Amino acid sequence: MSNTKTVMGQASNQYVAPTDITDVFSTYLYDGTGAAHTITNGIDLDGEGGLVWSKNRGLAEDHCLVDTLRGGTKELLSSATNAEGTAGNISSFNSNGYSF
Numbered sequence: 001m002s003n004t005k006t007v008m009g010q011a012s013n014q015y016v017a018p019t020d021i022t023d024v025f026s027t028y029l030y031d032g033t034g035a036a037h038t039i040t041n042g043i044d045l046d047g048e049g050g051l052v053w054s055k056n057r058g059l060a061e062d063h064c065l066v067d068t069l070r071g072g073t074k075e076l077l078s079s080a081t082n083a084e085g086t087a088g089n090i091s092s093f094n095s096n097g098y099s100f
Contacts, residue, residue: 024050032056036091038099045093052090052098066090072098 026041043050049068055061062077072090076083092099 024048036100038094038097040094040097042096044095045098046095050093064088068093072100 022042024043026043028039028041030037030039045052045068051065051067053063053065055063062079065076065078066072066074066088067076070084071088072093073086073088075085075088077085089100090098
């Protein structure tokens, strides 16, 4: 449920059901091949927006955070000193996940 719907429900003093965690959070493990791939996790990143947090578990690399506000080619590296990089690899945010 969007924040706008929540605020509107509170403003009219109506009960607004809490957000179900499965609507906004999903953990997905993927064995990479280096080829293009689509992750279908049931999260509507295209319509509702959100963040993809990825980490290569086999190599000592930074955690990579890519959000729908900045776009798929911008990334935040959690342990880097620079605020934003331009190596994000998300090709599209989809209604049921994302592609890279």
